[in-house]
Amino acid sequence: MNAFRIVVPLLVFGGILAALPSCNSTSQMSGPKRSPLWEKELGAVANTPANPQETHKELNIKVDLIQKGKYGRRILRKLEPKFITIHSTQNPTGDAYAHAKALKRGALRGGVIGYLCWHFTVQDDTVIQHIPTDERGEHADFDGPGNTYSIGIEMCEHQGNNQVATMERTAKLAASLMYHHKIPIENIRAHYHWPREGYSTPNKNCPHFLMDNGRPGEDWRWFVGRVNRHHQRLLAFDEYLRQQKELEEQQQKQNRMALIWDRFTDLFGIG
Ligand SMILES: [Zn+2]
Numbered sequence: 001m002n003a004f005r006i007v008v009p010l011l012v013f014g015g016i017l018a019a020l021p022s023c024n025s026t027s028q029m030s031g032p033k034r035s036p037l038w039e040k041e042l043g044a045v046a047n048t049p050a051n052p053q054e055t056h057k058e059l060n061i062k063v064d065l066i067q068k069g070k071y072g073r074r075i076l077r078k079l080e081p082k083f084i085t086i087h088s089t090q091n092p093t094g095d096a097y098a099h100a101k102a103l104k105r106g107a108l109r110g111g112v113i114g115y116l117c118w119h120f121t122v123q124d125d126t127v128i129q130h131i132p133t134d135e136r137g138e139h140a141d142f143d144g145p146g147n148t149y150s151i152g153i154e155m156c157e158h159q160g161n162n163q164v165a166t167m168e169r170t171a172k173l174a175a176s177l178m179y180h181h182k183i184p185i186e187n188i189r190a191h192y193h194w195p196r197e198g199y200s201t202p203n204k205n206c207p208h209f210l211m212d213n214g215r216p217g218e219d220w221r222w223f224v225g226r227v228n229r230h231h232q233r234l235l236a237f238d239e240y241l242r243q244q245k246e247l248e249e250q251q252q253k254q255n256r257m258a259l260i261w262d263r264f265t266d267l268f269g270i271g
Pocket of ligand 1 (some may be wrong): 086087088139191204206207
């Protein structure tokens with residue numbers, strides 16, 4: 001009986017303790033950890049080599065640059081990209097074209113030079129480029145490494161835009177940029193990773209739909225995982241070409257040997 005009295009409260013207490021983490025995780029389920037659903041919707045990234053030129057074409061990049069010497073490009077500041085920074089617009093009305101227009105007429109103020117600018121805006125069916133990848137943008141952290149060393153990509157959030165398709169196009173764009181600029185996967189960063197000096201919340205909850213309670217978690221890791229797999233496909237294409245070249249060389253060598261043997265047998269009347 002005594003033992004029973006002790007066991008029951010322990011069970012109740014244990015039950016409360018057990019419920020606490022699940023409470024916590026239930027509250028997290030409302031926002032983050034949507035990545036298993038996204039992965040299901042998109043399907044796994046193919047395991048086959050992908051041609052970098054074809055991948056670039058598939059991205060459907062429209063180059064619509066801010067005029068040189070104006071607004072976000074009023075001062076030419078060279079960029080040697082070492083990172084890629086991912087943002088989301090948090091704008092429910094503007095699509096990629098609207099952002100391109102706003103940047104081209106200097107409507108978005110802020111940053112070190114008075115005008116915001118970034119390199120690419122992605123929506124579900126297209127990408128628009130606003131500044132060359134060898135010029136610095138104003139999208140992350142004033143004079144911090146986010147601006148001085150990274151290519152900035154904004155993901156659209158306007159109504160009617162397919163968010164999952166936008167993330168996937170962004171992942172492919174990031175992979176393509178990694179490939180062309182030799183940027184490693186650990187240098188794919190959320191805006192969150194670049195603290196903004198002087199702000200009460202220096203680490204911005206951006207891109208917010210990939211953050212877990214305002215910071216990178218499972219969903220962010222899922223996104224980086226997809227970037228990585230797309231990048232692996234591009235690298236695999238280089239390896240595929242190398243192997244093809246090796247096979248061709250072997251074949252040519254065998255053909256030359258066969259030709260020599262034919263001449264030899266003709267000469268001596270063998271065979
Ligand atoms: Zn941002």
